Amino acid sequence: MSEDTGAVRESYLTAFNVIAGAIVVVGLILTALRFTKGLGAVTNLSHNNPWGIWIGFDLLAGVALAAGGYVTSAAVYIFGMKRYHSAVRSAVLTGFLGYALVVVALNYDVGQPWRLPYPFIMQQGTTSVLFEVGACVLLYLIVLFIEFTPAPLEWLGLKKARNLAVKLTMVLTIFGVILSTLHQSSLGALFLIAPAKLHPLWYSPYLPIYFFVSSIIAGLSMVMFESTLTHRYFSHKMDVVHLQEKDEVTLGFGKAAAWVLAGYFMIKVVGLSAGDNWRLLGTGYGVWFLVELLGFVALPCFLFAVGVREGNRKLIRWTAALTVVGVMVNRLNVSLVAFNWHLPQSERYFPRWTEIGISIFLVTLGLIAFRFIVTRMPILYAHKDYEDPH
Amino acid sequence: MAKGFHMSISRRRFIGWVGAAGLTAAAGKTGRAASNKHFQGYPESLAVLHDTVLCVGCRSCEKACNRVNELPPPDRPFEETSVLERKRRTTEKALTVVNRYGEGGTSRPPVFYKTQCNHCLEPACASACFVRAFEKTALGPVTYDATVCVGCRYCMIACPFEVPAYEYNEPLTPRVMKCTMCHPRVEEGLLPGCVEACPTEALVFGRRGDLIGLARRRMEKHPGRYVDHIYGEHEMGGTSWLYISGVPFRALGMREDLGTTPAGELTAGALGAVPMVVGLWSVLLTGVYAMTKRKEKISRQELEQAVASAVADADENAQQRLAQALAKAEKEKAKAVQDAVEKALEQAAGAKPEEGS
Numbered sequence: 001m002s003e004d005t006g007a008v009r010e011s012y013l014t015a016f017n018v019i020a021g022a023i024v025v026v027g028l029i030l031t032a033l034r035f036t037k038g039l040g041a042v043t044n045l046s047h048n049n050p051w052g053i054w055i056g057f058d059l060l061a062g063v064a065l066a067a068g069g070y071v072t073s074a075a076v077y078i079f080g081m082k083r084y085h086s087a088v089r090s091a092v093l094t095g096f097l098g099y100a101l102v103v104v105a106l107n108y109d110v111g112q113p114w115r116l117p118y119p120f121i122m123q124q125g126t127t128s129v130l131f132e133v134g135a136c137v138l139l140y141l142i143v144l145f146i147e148f149t150p151a152p153l154e155w156l157g158l159k160k161a162r163n164l165a166v167k168l169t170m171v172l173t174i175f176g177v178i179l180s181t182l183h184q185s186s187l188g189a190l191f192l193i194a195p196a197k198l199h200p201l202w203y204s205p206y207l208p209i210y211f212f213v214s215s216i217i218a219g220l221s222m223v224m225f226e227s228t229l230t231h232r233y234f235s236h237k238m239d240v241v242h243l244q245e246k247d248e249v250t251l252g253f254g255k256a257a258a259w260v261l262a263g264y265f266m267i268k269v270v271g272l273s274a275g276d277n278w279r280l281l282g283t284g285y286g287v288w289f290l291v292e293l294l295g296f297v298a299l300p301c302f303l304f305a306v307g308v309r310e311g312n313r314k315l316i317r318w319t320a321a322l323t324v325v326g327v328m329v330n331r332l333n334v335s336l337v338a339f340n341w342h343l344p345q346s347e348r349y350f351p352r353w354t355e356i357g358i359s360i361f362l363v364t365l366g367l368i369a370f371r372f373i374v375t376r377m378p379i380l381y382a383h384k385d386y387e388d389p390h
Numbered sequence: 391m392a393k394g395f396h397m398s399i400s401r402r403r404f405i406g407w408v409g410a411a412g413l414t415a416a417a418g419k420t421g422r423a424a425s426n427k428h429f430q431g432y433p434e435s436l437a438v439l440h441d442t443v444l445c446v447g448c449r450s451c452e453k454a455c456n457r458v459n460e461l462p463p464p465d466r467p468f469e470e471t472s473v474l475e476r477k478r479r480t481t482e483k484a485l486t487v488v489n490r491y492g493e494g495g496t497s498r499p500p501v502f503y504k505t506q507c508n509h510c511l512e513p514a515c516a517s518a519c520f521v522r523a524f525e526k527t528a529l530g531p532v533t534y535d536a537t538v539c540v541g542c543r544y545c546m547i548a549c550p551f552e553v554p555a556y557e558y559n560e561p562l563t564p565r566v567m568k569c570t571m572c573h574p575r576v577e578e579g580l581l582p583g584c585v586e587a588c589p590t591e592a593l594v595f596g597r598r599g600d601l602i603g604l605a606r607r608r609m610e611k612h613p614g615r616y617v618d619h620i621y622g623e624h625e626m627g628g629t630s631w632l633y634i635s636g637v638p639f640r641a642l643g644m645r646e647d648l649g650t651t652p653a654g655e656l657t658a659g660a661l662g663a664v665p666m667v668v669g670l671w672s673v674l675l676t677g678v679y680a681m682t683k684r685k686e687k688i689s690r691q692e693l694e695q696a697v698a699s700a701v702a703d704a705d706e707n708a709q710q711r712l713a714q715a716l717a718k719a720e721k722e723k724a725k726a727v728q729d730a731v732e733k734a735l736e737q738a739a740g741a742k743p744e745e746g747s
Binding site: 035036037038039040041043045046047048050051074077078079080109110111112113115116118119122123124125126127128129130131132134170174177178181182185186189190191192193194195196197205208 | 479480481482514516517518519520521522523538539540541542543544546547548550552554555556557558559560561562563564565645647648649653654656657659660661663664667668671672675676678679682683685686
């Protein structure tokens, strides 16, 4: 790096800041529109299509892609894979930011967001899958927050509080896995109530299991994908241990992802057989289903396996990106593409640019928060006062 | 007395029904306790039978609905039948709509049919609502409480009949909008607005059991006029709005593939798994953690043992070598002493003769 760029950086006119700033300005304008004119002014939602991309992308894909936190901490703390310890903090941070953004997005989507605590304080609709999702997401957000606190507490030099938070690691990890199992699967279970609206290739009594298993895949892939990005943009923040373990994380997580994808592929085929839906594969929806199953499940499974076998880290990283896209495609398929498939084209949903704008705005907020935190707090390196990683 | 209501039934008897429905329902509230039993609706609960054969498409029901529910005026007057050119659905401004099937050419007349909330016996919306805003009343209507609604719209996802609508253009207090079977009016002993306004007997209000009987009698009385099916008798576990028709229901855009399982049962299994996951996962994960810890402990102990025994082995060898060395030294020393003694003796023996000569 020459000194010129250093000077530019000091003036805050970096490409990241300019683009992020523009997105934030547009996002704030759209936010004002949303809360003064109503959902109708910024969305293409309709009576037949009550859920759009704020649910399909922000909630469903968002929660799945934030699964890296529970997957990584379970691997390290429960299964004792200590060689991945350096990946825990950034995975937990991403998870925490992901869930926080999901909750922010819900405030945009529901009609009266100030009433979001009502299911817990007014009347409990315990027959609703959404009640379970809400309760688990709320509790897990708290768990992730406490799991994340050692980093800011080290940064602030609050030793006692930090040590207390670290002592809770084990309990929080187990609690986090239980809560994640429940709400990751429940997001799929939400659609069990609508067999008449979801295309039979995607509707399955196994939906909750599919959502849970694919969340593990999403979590593993996000950790690899994110490690690629952080290494590119924040390698100056990484300590020796992080730099050394990075490749090991890529290889180990790639291997795990290959195995879980193989299992996921199998249970998807089992579901296809159980529903006896083979003949539907010849239809347009069938082709799209095969694209998802072969292109975003079977193919990455194979590529991960090849990458691990040959030690090809670059291939593994690209495959992780492909898998992340695949999980998004799956969630959008279940909630939007294959949902209301019986309706004529004119009554189907397609997002308005303003909806996409809000989603991009929220993701940008996440990136800004991530950057703010990793450039200040001990995420990608161990704090000098707490070098011992255990 | 409204023409649409059964002519022979007096208001007094009707109010008696309402009371009976409330009473028997209160008495039968534990009926759902055993989940393997089939819930056939609150006994004596009220319902509406829609005979599409008798519907003339006048939209009087829509007009009455708009009036009694104090909804905003329609874009086009209710008398205008050109509205029927396009298929419509319920909206936040129209809780019921009449649609037309067929153009009404020479061979057969068009069929009109009315759509609104079907008031399921076990409603999908009520099952899906996480704040219990919907309630299946013992009286029959499915009611909605706007004061607790968060606006998640999961009810709209869940409803198999695509009935609930949302006030998307209301920024601060949007509500889900759907027919309530005129619950407040029915409680007062009045007929639902639409039933009261119906000029033919296309809408009949009464006890659900009686209406199923009435529907059967109409079918028997006019062989060939009706399709042999009462829509809503069993669909999604049964509804409180029943339909009979002269053309297949699917032609009217009504789903015939919904099955007879109440919506709540579709998610009951997944929700039932929650306590299992909590119970088993906590034991399993703690167990795995304990096993991991133990494995680490054992491997650490084994390592320590190996080191200790290696050190001990080394010690023993050293001892042995020392002993050997000592023994060797001892031996050498003894030999040296012996040698010295021998030498001295030899010297002494050699000196003696010299002394004696």
